Structure formats: C-alpha cells, structure tokens
Amino acid sequence: MSETGILGSLVAIFAAIGKPVVGGFASVGRVTLFALQTIQRALTPPWYPLRLLEQLFQIGWNSLPVVALTAVFTGAALAQQIYTGGSRFNAQSTVPAIVVIAMVRELGPVLVGLMVAGRVSSAMAAEIGTMRVTEQIDAMVTLRTDPYRYLIAPRLFASVIALPILVCIANVIGIFGGYLLSIHKLGFNPSSYLEMTNSILEGDDIMMSLVKAAVFGFFIALSGCYAGLQTKGGAAGVGRATTNAVVGAFVLILLSNLVITLTAFG
Amino acid sequence: MSDHPKIELQGVSKSFGSNHVLRDVSFSVEPGESMTIIGGSGCGKSVMLKCILGLMDVDAGKIFVDGEEITGMKAADHDRVRAKFGMLFQGGALFDSLPIWRNITFALTQGRHKRSSDMRATALENLERVGLGKEVLDLRPSELSGGMQKRVALARAIAPRPEIIFFDEPTTGLDPIRTDVINKLIVELVKDLGITALTITHDMGSVEKISDRVAMLFEGRIIWSGPVSELRHSGDVHVDQFVQGRAEGPIS
Numbered sequence: 391m392s393e394t395g396i397l398g399s400l401v402a403i404f405a406a407i408g409k410p411v412v413g414g415f416a417s418v419g420r421v422t423l424f425a426l427q428t429i430q431r432a433l434t435p436p437w438y439p440l441r442l443l444e445q446l447f448q449i450g451w452n453s454l455p456v457v458a459l460t461a462v463f464t465g466a467a468l469a470q471q472i473y474t475g476g477s478r479f480n481a482q483s484t485v486p487a488i489v490v491i492a493m494v495r496e497l498g499p500v501l502v503g504l505m506v507a508g509r510v511s512s513a514m515a516a517e518i519g520t521m522r523v524t525e526q527i528d529a530m531v532t533l534r535t536d537p538y539r540y541l542i543a544p545r546l547f548a549s550v551i552a553l554p555i556l557v558c559i560a561n562v563i564g565i566f567g568g569y570l571l572s573i574h575k576l577g578f579n580p581s582s583y584l585e586m587t588n589s590i591l592e593g594d595d596i597m598m599s600l601v602k603a604a605v606f607g608f609f610i611a612l613s614g615c616y617a618g619l620q621t622k623g624g625a626a627g628v629g630r631a632t633t634n635a636v637v638g639a640f641v642l643i644l645l646s647n648l649v650i651t652l653t654a655f656g
Numbered sequence: 657m658s659d660h661p662k663i664e665l666q667g668v669s670k671s672f673g674s675n676h677v678l679r680d681v682s683f684s685v686e687p688g689e690s691m692t693i694i695g696g697s698g699c700g701k702s703v704m705l706k707c708i709l710g711l712m713d714v715d716a717g718k719i720f721v722d723g724e725e726i727t728g729m730k731a732a733d734h735d736r737v738r739a740k741f742g743m744l745f746q747g748g749a750l751f752d753s754l755p756i757w758r759n760i761t762f763a764l765t766q767g768r769h770k771r772s773s774d775m776r777a778t779a780l781e782n783l784e785r786v787g788l789g790k791e792v793l794d795l796r797p798s799e800l801s802g803g804m805q806k807r808v809a810l811a812r813a814i815a816p817r818p819e820i821i822f823f824d825e826p827t828t829g830l831d832p833i834r835t836d837v838i839n840k841l842i843v844e845l846v847k848d849l850g851i852t853a854l855t856i857t858h859d860m861g862s863v864e865k866i867s868d869r870v871a872m873l874f875e876g877r878i879i880w881s882g883p884v885s886e887l888r889h890s891g892d893v894h895v896d897q898f899v900q901g902r903a904e905g906p907i908s
Contacts, residue, residue, distance in 0.1 A: 440769055521751075528711050529749035533763040533812070534738055 424616050425608075431536060432543035441540065445548030448513075449611075453506050453556055460501050461560035465493060465567025473576050485576065486586040489568035494595045498561040500647055503606035506549075506556065507639035511614035514545055515635035518618025519628040527619070542619075546611040553607030554600045561599060594654075602650055606643045613638035660723030662687045662820055662852040663708060668717035669876075670703055677703045679876040680717070685820075685869075690846050690853040692863050692884075694898060695873035696907065701856035702746075704873070705822050708854075709741060710734050721820070742818030742851075746825040748809040750797035756783075756808055757793045763816040782811040786841055803834040807841070814845060821845070823855040827862045839865040860899060863887070872898065874907065 469489050476482045518541060521527050530537050565587060572578040617635035621627045661684035670678040677700040685691045695701050706712040708719055710726060719727050726737050750759050757779035758765075765775060780790050786807040797805055806826070813821055826842060827835040839862045846853045846866075857863060863870060864884060871881035872895050880892045887899060897905030 436766060436768065438768065524747055525745045525749040526751055528706070528709075529743070529745055529751075530762075531711060532709055532738065532741060532743040533766075533816075534735055535762065535766045 421612065421616055424619075425612055428538050428542045428546055428615075431538045432547065436536075436539060438540055438544055441544035442548055445544045446552055449506065449510050449545075449548050450552035450555060453509055453552070454559070456505050456509065457502050457556050457560050458563050460505050461493075461498065461564040462567035464497055464501060465489060465564035465569075466571040468492060468497070468564075469568035469571045469576065473572070482576075485568070485572055485578065486583045487590040489572075490565055490587045490591050491595060493564040493568070494561050494591065494599045496647075496651070498564055499557050499599055499602035499606060500643065502553065502557045502560045502603065503610065503643040503647075504640060506553065507606075507610045507613070507643060508636060510549065511610050511617075511635040511639040512632045514611065514614030515617040515621070515631045516628055518615060519621030519631040522619060522621045523624055523627055537619075542611075542615045545615055546608065549607040549611035550604050551607070553610070554603040557599055557603035598650070598654055602647060605646050605650065609642035609646065610639050613642060660720070661685060662689070662722065663854065664720040664723075665704075665708070666718045666720070668704070668707060668719060669715050670700075670707060670712065671715060676876050678707070678714075681873070681876070681878055682717075683871055683878055683881060685852055685854055687852055688846075688850055690842075690855070690866055690868045692855040692857060692867035692870050693873055694858060694860075694863055694870060695856075696858065696898070699873050700876050701873055702824060705743075705824060705854070705856060709743060709822065710738065739816070740819040742813035742816065742821040744806075744810055744813045744821065744823045744826055746828060748797070748802075748805040750805055750809055750812070752797045755794050755796060756800075759797065759808060760812045760815050762812065778815065779811075782815045783808070785814065785845075786811045787837065803830050803837070806830065806834075806838060810838070810841060810845075814849065814851075817849065818851065820852045820854065823853065823857070825857055825859075826855065827857065827859050835859070835862065836865075838862075842866045858898075860901065 469485050472485050472488045473482050476484050476488075518527075521530075521541075527537050527541075530540065569580075569583055569587075572583055573580050614635045617631040617638060620634075621631040664684040666682050668678055668681045669676070681704065683691075693701055693704070703712065707714050708721075708726075710729075714727055717727070718725055721737050721740065724737065726734065729737070750756075751762065754762070757776050758769075760779040760782050761775040764778065765771070776793060779793060783789065783792065788804065788807055788811070792800065792804065792808070797808070800808065810826075823842060827838050830838060842853065842855070842862075843866055845851060853866070855862075855866060864887070867884045869881065870884050870887050871878050872892075873879075874894050880890050880895045882890065887895070890896065890899075893906050897907050
C-alpha cells in the first residue's frame with residue numbers, strides 16, 4: 391500500500407515537473423515550425439508588396455514618436471547616471487564614451503525592441519486574432535489566398551526591415567539626449583564631447599546594434615502573428631492572444647539579446 | 657468525370673481529443689443538386705464542411721470531389737480543387753479592412769490590387785445578383801446591416817463562379833423577410849448558375865425551401881437521409897423531433 395503511495399506521489403512529482411517542460415518544448419517546436427513555414431512560403435510568389443509597404447508604415451513610421459521619446463530620455467538619464475557614478479572614482483570624463491557604447495550596443499536595440507513589441511506585437515495579435523475568430527482567415531483560404539503570404543510574411547519582413555532603421559534613429563537620438571544633458575547641465579565641451587563619441591564608436595558596435603534590431607524585429611512579428619493565428623474563443627481569446635504576444639516578444643527579445651551579446655564577446 | 661458524384665464522403669471520422677465530432681460519416685452530393693445537412697447546434701456540421709474545404713484534416717475516411725480524392729492531397733493540388741468551391745460563412749467573414757468591392761473580387765485578384773475598373777464592374781455585377789447596388793461598393797463591411805453583410809458575403813462566394821457552394825447557416829440571425837430573401841437567392845443561384853449546393857442549417861423553413869435532399873447528422877453520424885418531400889414522414893424519431901422542434905424526445 392505504502393509502496394504504491396510513494397510511487398504514486400513520485401509519479402505525480404515527475405508529472406508536475408515534466409508537463410510544463412514538455413509543453414514548453416512543444417510550443418518552441420510549434421513556433422519554430424511556424425517561422426520556417428512562413429519563410430518557405432514567403433520565398434515563392436504571389437508576393438504582396440503593397441501589404442509590405444502598409445506594414446512598414448505601421449511598424450516603422452508610426453513607431454517613430456514613441457521610439458524618439460524613449461531614446462532621448464534614456465540617453466539623458468544615462469549621461470547623468472554615468473557622471474554621478476563616475477565621479478566616485480574620478481571618471482566623469484567617460485560620459486560620452488559610455489553613453490555611445492551603452493546606447494548603440496545595448497539600450498538602443500533593447501528599448502526600441504521592447505517599445506515596438508508593446509505597440510506592434512499586440513496590434514498584430516489583436517488584428518489577426520479577430521480575423522481568426524470571425525472566420526476571416528478561413529474565408530481567405532477558401533478564396534484561394536494564402537494567409538501566410540498575405541498576412542504573415544509582410545508583417546515579418548516589414549518588422550525585420552523597420553527595426554534596424556528605428557534602432558539607428560534611436561541610437562542617434564539617444565546619443566544626442568546624452569550630449570544635450572552633458573553640455574547644458576554637466577558642463578562638457580561640445581566639440582570634445584562629439585570627438586570622443588566619434589573616436590570610441592566602432593563598426594562592430596553598429597553591426598551588433600543592427601543584428602540585434604533585425605533579430606528583435608523578427609521576434610516581434612513572429613510572436614504577434616503566431617499568437618494571433620492561435621486565437622480561440624471570441625473576445626476573451628483575442629485578449630489572451632494579445633497578452634501572449636507581448637509577453638512572448640519580451641521574453642524572446644531579452645533572451646536573444648543575452649545570447650547575441652554573449653556570442654559576440656564569448 | 658460526370659458519372660462521379662460532385663462530392664463524396666466515405667467513412668469520415670474526426671475527433672478533438674476524446675470528443676468524437678464525426679463518426680464514420682458517408683454521403684454524396686450529385687452535380688447540380690442542393691443537399692442540406694440538418695442537426696442540432698454543435699453536432700459537427702461545421703467541422704464536416706471544414707474537412708471538405710480542407711481547412712481541417714480528417715482522422716479517418718476519404719473525401720472525393722469530382723471523383724478525385726482530396727484527403728491527403730498536396731497543398732498545390734488542394735488549391736486547384738478549392739477553385740471549385742465557394743463558401744458562405746455563418747457570420748459573413750467579410751474582410752473588415754477592405755471596401756465591399758475588394759471583398760467581392762478578392763478571389764479573382766487573390767488580394768492584389770490590380771485592374772481596378774474591371775474589378776469594380778465585376779463586383780457590381782455580383783452585387784446586383786444578390787439585390788444590392790453600386791451605392792455599397794465603396795462602403796466597409798462594418799457600415800452594412802447584418803442582412804446586407806450576408807448578401808455581400810454571398811456575392812463574394814459566387815464571384816469566382818464556383819461549381820460547388822457551401823452555405824453555413826445562411827439564414828441564422830436574420831428576420832423572417834431577410835431569411836426568405838436569402839432562401840430565394842440560394843434557389844436562384846443554384847438554378848441559374850447550375851451550382852451544386854451543400855447547406856448546413858437548423859432552420860427548418862429554409863430546409864424545405866432550398867433543398868432537393870436532406871440528411872440529418874446526430875452525435876457525429878448520419879442517421880437519416882432522403883428527398884426533402886419525405887422529411888416530414890421519415891419514420892425516424894430523432895428526425896421527427898428535430899423537424900417538429902419538440903423539447904421532448906430522444907434528443908436531449
């Protein structure tokens with residue numbers, strides 16, 4: 391009796407651990423399959439260039455205000471932090487160098503990624519999810535149009551193209567935010583600040599920034615579209631899909647950011 | 657090809673987990689025939705349509721269209737067969753981001769923006785067939801009433817001139833007059849365009865107006881099928897209960 395009792399609880403413990411682990415692997419597998427399927431279909435016609443432009447406008451242009459605001463405030467705050475922190479060991483002069491490196495390598499891509507994920511992944515999941523629950527996706531298939539090519543591929547490509555551009559803009563604005571604060575509040579010399587920024591920045595930094603941006607862009611659209619297509623069960627389902635899309639995109643961005651950083655410096 | 661039924665299901669089964677939605681369903685629809693499947697809500701009617709359309713895979717059994725097996729078909733071939741189908745979705749399923757005329761011509765352009773003036777003319781021609789005019793061409797689906805949305809959805813389904821058309825609860829949610837309008841349209845379209853129709857509904861009024869033949873689906877099985885004239889004296893207790901709309905009987 392007691393033996394089966396112990397065995398039973400052991401099984402229960404393993405089941406409790408195993409289920410989410412297996413479930414986790416299964417969803418990673420499904421998302422990967424979804425990504426491969428989309429890419430494979432996107433490589434063959436029909437293509438939808440107008441849909442791509444529409445999405446570039448939505449993801450790129452419409453995200454500019456929020457991206458610019460995030461960058462300028464973060465750049466300025468960063469300069470002040472480095473100045474105050476650096477003054478503890480007489481390293482105030484490192485402000486321009488650290489602002490540019492931190493902004494370009496890390497904060498630019500990650501902050502833009504997270505902001506755009508909040509804006510765009512959720513919108514994609516809500517739109518595609520609503521289309522799913524109102525049978526518009528099924529209708530599209532019966533009208534002989536592939537939803538992967540018509541809906542998913544334009545979003546995926548637009549996001550991968552838009553994010554590097556947004557990140558470049560955010561980097562410049564962020565550095566400019568740091569510059570403004572350093573000149574007007576911390577008493578830096580404008581020309582030597584810019585000179586230092588310029589001499590520190592290397593091609594590799596920009597490369598890393600762009601690679602991260604493109605990867606984040608891919609994950610933003612992937613998470614939004616996947617959650618949207620998986621939507622089940624009316625308005626509540628669309629709500630869940632939207633949440634899943636944003637949380638999924640955040641996790642993927644932060645995780646891949648670490649992986650890319652460690653790979654580059656490993 | 658003409659000696660084959662237009663659509664044939666052989667022993668089709670489909671389940672979701674432990675929920676057996678379709679169990680060994682077999683029937684066929686002849687060319688030019690209007691067949692209606694009746695059954696209570698959630699008895700698997702919609703799932704059956706989705707299986708025929710290839711939107712879902714079956715677990716077992718075979719589905720033939722014009723004698724050609726479509727179960728397990730490659731995507732490219734499936735797309736070719738799908739060109740024969742039109743579908744009227746229960747909620748209309750119009751694309752709310754597109755104007756009415758782009759909705760109607762969606763299958764012809766496959767979502768691309770081309771030949772606008774031709775496409776507008778085509779859209780208008782199909783709109784007129786369902787009793788609507790050019791004033792709705794540039795509206796969005798959300799600006800139309802439910803009955804008009806259904807008619808636009810019907811125009812969209814017939815625009816590519818399908819050989820087979822599926823009607824998923826075509827009259828649900830409409831008032832009695834709009835219901836009759838839709839019923840008449842379905843009968844006209846089937847006659848005028850020579851379309852084979854497969855309808856699923858639980859509206860007994862429209863069953864008797866639009867069908868040549870009726871089958872009843874209950875607990876995932878076809879329990880009765882026959883000409884519409886025999887529907888009221890089928891001799892089956894389940895069918896009787898359903899047709900007469902009684903709460904008491906074998907179906908609970």
